[in-house]
Amino acid sequence: MNYLKFAGPIIDDAMAEAVKQTLLSGWLTSGPQVLAFECALSDYHGGRPTRVFTSATAAMEVAFEVCGIGAGDEVITSAMTFFSVGNMIEKVGAKTVFVDCDLTSRNINLDQVERAITEKTKAIVPTHFSGLPCDMDRLYAIAQQHKLRVIEDAALAIGSSWGRGSQQARIGAFGDIATFSFHPNKNMTTVEGGAAMFASQAEAKRAEVLRFHGITRLADGTRDVDYPSGKFNMSDVSACLGLAQLKLLDGWCAARQKLAAHYFAQLAPVAEQLDISLPAPAYAGEEAGHSWNMFCVLLPLSKMTISRKQFIDAMHARQIGIGVSYEAMHLSTLFRNHGHAEGEHPNAERIARETVTLPLHPSLTTSDVERVCKALIDIVGTNQTQHQPTFQNLAA
Numbered sequence: 001m002n003y004l005k006f007a008g009p010i011i012d013d014a015m016a017e018a019v020k021q022t023l024l025s026g027w028l029t030s031g032p033q034v035l036a037f038e039c040a041l042s043d044y045h046g047g048r049p050t051r052v053f054t055s056a057t058a059a060m061e062v063a064f065e066v067c068g069i070g071a072g073d074e075v076i077t078s079a080m081t082f083f084s085v086g087n088m089i090e091k092v093g094a095k096t097v098f099v100d101c102d103l104t105s106r107n108i109n110l111d112q113v114e115r116a117i118t119e120k121t122k123a124i125v126p127t128h129f130s131g132l133p134c135d136m137d138r139l140y141a142i143a144q145q146h147k148l149r150v151i152e153d154a155a156l157a158i159g160s161s162w163g164r165g166s167q168q169a170r171i172g173a174f175g176d177i178a179t180f181s182f183h184p185n186k187n188m189t190t191v192e193g194g195a196a197m198f199a200s201q202a203e204a205k206r207a208e209v210l211r212f213h214g215i216t217r218l219a220d221g222t223r224d225v226d227y228p229s230g231k232f233n234m235s236d237v238s239a240c241l242g243l244a245q246l247k248l249l250d251g252w253c254a255a256r257q258k259l260a261a262h263y264f265a266q267l268a269p270v271a272e273q274l275d276i277s278l279p280a281p282a283y284a285g286e287e288a289g290h291s292w293n294m295f296c297v298l299l300p301l302s303k304m305t306i307s308r309k310q311f312i313d314a315m316h317a318r319q320i321g322i323g324v325s326y327e328a329m330h331l332s333t334l335f336r337n338h339g340h341a342e343g344e345h346p347n348a349e350r351i352a353r354e355t356v357t358l359p360l361h362p363s364l365t366t367s368d369v370e371r372v373c374k375a376l377i378d379i380v381g382t383n384q385t386q387h388q389p390t391f392q393n394l395a396a
């Protein structure tokens with residue numbers, strides 16, 4: 001039986017050939033391939049000012065710096081997201097203000113965002129969880145009303161969209177700033193890499209400076225630094241891979257959507273009986289074009305005789321890889337040291353305890369999905385404390 005990875009990139013011969021040609025071209029670091037990749041990404045996102053970086057984390061750090069976010073500022077984000085968000089808020093010297101997420105969409109709770117806004121708030125950082133967009137209409141209405149920047153953590157949302165019919169637009173094609181990841185587990189990869197769409201050409205130009213030591217050129221040709229920035233420029237080797245991947249992205253997203261639909265078809269009929277929570281399929285009315293980077297379910301651990309670790313091991317024994325996304329960020333040692341504790345964000349904490357990510361990537365087949373569902377139903381069903389009454393004990 002083949003091992004089913006929970007995520008995984010697709011590298012074809014044409015991509016390997018493109019990388020080889022770049023390696024032999026005599027230009028390895030940021031150069032013509034980076035420019036071409038940025039143009040292609042910008043085209044894909046309605047012509048927005050776009051720059052690439054060594055990771056989404058780097059893109060977010062630079063985005064905060066471009067917005068002038070730092071000491072004395074507050075940034076509101078969800079407790080249910082990847083560590084990089086809180087890390088970068090703290091790294092630029094700002095204060096992370098956590099709010100809870102919605103239990104089903106796993107996206108930031110916008111009611112709580114409104115309540116968390118103070119005169120120190122500079123920005124909202126919502127994560128499009130697993131590629132399902134946040135309510136963009138409401139998010140931007142709140143940001144506009146309170147004159148806040150929005151830096152969308154769109155790490156998983158390349159290929160996602162918002163709006164219906166002629167109003168439909170890709171995540172990153174509108175709004176303020178959006179940051180994307182090209183880590184191998186995301187919907188397309190540059191090995192490591194990230195991108196950001198900025199609000200103006202001037203901000204994108206500033207990001208170019210900040211991704212390369214903060215170096216500017218003076219009129220006399222000498223170099224200067226006005227901000228102690230890091231080094232986050234993407235290599236041409238990564239960029240040429242990204243160019244080739246981007247061409248196939250829409251097909252891959254369609255394949256993911258089909259596999260996600262197959263998961264729903266298999267699991268929806270038994271979800272209530274087994275007490276497993278499925279992810280939100282998309283919002284009612286299908287405003288949210290879902291990139292389906294992850295398919296996360298919540299296990300009924302309080303009714304199970306095995307731990308999540310034992311569940312994951314049991315799936316692994318059946319050659320099925322399982323991921324866990326994410327931990328509740330406010331409960332990391334970093335934020336516990338800032339005084340955060342259990343009970344502050346119950347939805348995020350519950351998701352962090354119970355979530356498992358099932359295999360989902362375009363190399364899977366629908367029968368692979370059936371194999372995963374059968375294993376899940378079997379392991380959860382045989383390890384529940386409250387067994388369904390059988391004919392025998394009904395008769396007794």
Ligand SMILES: *Cc1c(COP(=O)(O)O)cnc(C)c1O
Nearest residue numbers: 055056057082084155181182183
């Ligand atoms: C992967 C991920 C990131 C970080 O992306 P990198 O490119 O590895 O820095 C940030 N946010 C979310 C939600 C992610 O899943």
